[in-house]
Amino acid sequence: MAPKAAVLVPCLLSLLLPFSSLALTQDICVANLLLPDTPSGYPCKPKPAVTADDFHSMALAQAGPTLAPFNTGLATATVKQFPGVNGLGLAATRVDVHVGGVVPLHSHPEGSELLFVFKGSMTAGFISAESNEVYVKEVREGELFVFPQGLLHFQYNTGNETAVGFAAYSSDNPGLQITDYALFGNTLTAEDAREQGHLRRKIGGDEAQGLLRIAEILKLIKVFFGLSAVPPDGRQDYRCSLLWTCGV
Template sequence: MAIRFLVALFMLTSIYSLASASDPSPLQDFCVAVNDSQAPVFVNGKICKNPNQVRADDFFFSGLNKPGNTDNAVGSSVTPVNVNQIPGLNTLGISLVRIDYAPYGQNPPHTHPRATEILVLVEGTLSVGFVTSNPADPNQKNKLFTKTLYKGDVFVFPEGLIHFQFNTGKTNAVAFAGLSSQNPGVITIANAVFGSEPPISIDVLKKAFQVDENVIKSLQEPFNN
């Protein structure tokens, strides 16, 4: 597993060294982020730490070799390594995640509003896919691109599009993914639509999904407990 872990990180690092980041390009060597609670103003990103106070630990994270806890409703766990874990990622336009999947677990349909994602599978089997945005022709449907991944396979999810991963095997699966933002964000579709606070009006959801009120209530219930 250690060798697979290192290979995955090498692949992702190599790819991103050749790619253009979606976040603004840095104008200095680094801009280590200041903790939000200590920031005197709010900006689109993070305020820079005094370079004279920067240390090696500002560019370091430990623990990505440890599996996440998949004992939950969806059977997966995402371990992020973004600007909140490594302040030195600020302005560099990249981040990383480890995703663990229990047998038949999934990373449910979601989007990253600020990043493209490139995923490499290092253990197990995954069914993955993404759906295109609404087509210009109202007579056409959103198109699904889907693929079954095996150990060593790589798949790309374009920025902002709804995508998912599902463990189709009877054993655990592990993947690592690079994202083209220091803070890519995530919107899990079911959580956002059925578990928002305050809740979206049932009348709105009934019309949007073309279902009975009781169906909407049953879909909202797991997210409101």
């Protein structure tokens, strides 16, 4: 068994080499952002052009711009803002959740997240993909909370001061998909849904009216998130999403 294992292990490792990060084949590989990204990271910046500034960032020194309608500021230090982390499997963000603010339901397809609450407190949680169980916890100043890779998660602030958190990721480009926008800010139009309903009426089936109803709901929801025109009643307050209750 031992001789076979001695042959098998190097063979398996060789299969991983084409997918290994460029940074693993040399001591540093600062991202050359002028070239396109690849599955193994950005190509390396020429060594003579690398300076200490490539390994330093002030991206998280101040709060990022506040994102409406979530009342939350976000600053990022992924490979696109911080070329020195290219291929190192890490990145960071800063989140300033103002009073009543939320970090909406979202996921990071390419990395896990470790949240450290630097100031105040916030409620954090994620949804298990296997059982749809929700794990929620109030995270206070100095405490940690982890979000497993790819799982839907969120934070919100019900306190009386801005909560500040710093997050580290297990990828230099963890990706971001906000569920609200993925569902209601996509390129599926009400006309597409109506056409499907028209076809189903021709074929037959009880789902036609449901599809037409979905088309109308899509219109209303896009208005609700500020993704289209102001609704007929003139409502301007987009801070309340379907996931959070106004006035709580």
